[in-house]
Amino acid sequence: MIASLKGILDRIGADHAVIDVGGVGYLVFCSARTLAALGTEGDAVAIQVETHVREDHIHLYGFADRAEKELFGLLQTVQGVGAKVTLQILSALAADDIRMAIASGDVATITRAPGVGKRLAQRIASELKDKVGALPARPAQAGAAPGAAPVGGAAGDAASALVNLGYRRAEAEAAVLRGAAIAGEDATVEALITAGLKELAR
Template sequence: MIGFLRGTLAAKQPPSLLIDVNGVGYEVDAPMSTFYQLPETGGEVTLFTHLAVREDAHVLFGFATESERVLFRSLIRVNGVGARLALAILSGLSTDEFQRCVSQGDALSLQRLPGIGKKTAERLIVELRDRLPQSTSAAALPVGAAADPAREAFDALTALGYKPQEAQRLLKRVADRADSVEELIRLALQSAGAQ
């Protein structure tokens, strides 16, 4: 899996980017929210990535922040939402705006996005209401920035399939007994197994 790319921005034409990483040109599709944060062509860029492997192609998607990538991955798990629609959602709403729409059941705001009708908006709300973390501010850190150990442990637990509320509950139970991300995760998993 390719976790992130750091290189020179060789070309950009929405939704596609070409990033030169030590002489290898990576074609990357990105939402407009990422495009707004890009430097001029020739500048250095770092993007979180998601590699989609299909029968006919390997497609690399790039994101300016981890929160965008987390939301993209949540979106493509929803029945009827593919990568292109997920990019359109990220292009039309910030991660915080999308979370607000889901938590408040605001289907009308979601329907204003291209490609989203009433049924898709309702499906997004129902399927993602319990899966999205309550805040994306810690996940909005760029690649290489120091992150909060509790947030990193939370992200790891949700990646393992725990619902956000369950992950938060497990971490609260062991927060005062751990000094590192790894220890937090280990103790939280032990706590879950002891139930």
């Protein structure tokens, strides 16, 4: 089983990255926050991986840190929460925010994730309330990887612009983060709005 990868970032897609390890390209599905933290194409990257083996496929899921990886596994213990929904939750909310929302029973925050309705959010909060305390906390330190904190700066302004156009805050932030991973960290607000709209149109 593949537990981690170190290599060169070959390219980034809407929900995945391709990492070149010794000439072999591994397609790894990731949250928008992890994609934003990877950097730009051609950069050296190291990513934690969880491997899912099914009868019809083998999927790799990548994470920028252990906190996100542990949450990925825990969230899927709840009925109705598969890998796709879990990545949407991890894209919309930082790991610490998810932990806090579950621990406090904050259903409204959990429903910020696209595809998560009130009933499913209530189930997540109820079933995992006593389990989140055992998970590792995301390190909070200067120079933390981009995407580890709630969306702010130019990305935050771009997300707010998309919200003003009628999109939900969670989906707007996730789209802008995916767009930022492609446009680069120096992208202007206007460029991020355009990139975000392209992601929303996919």
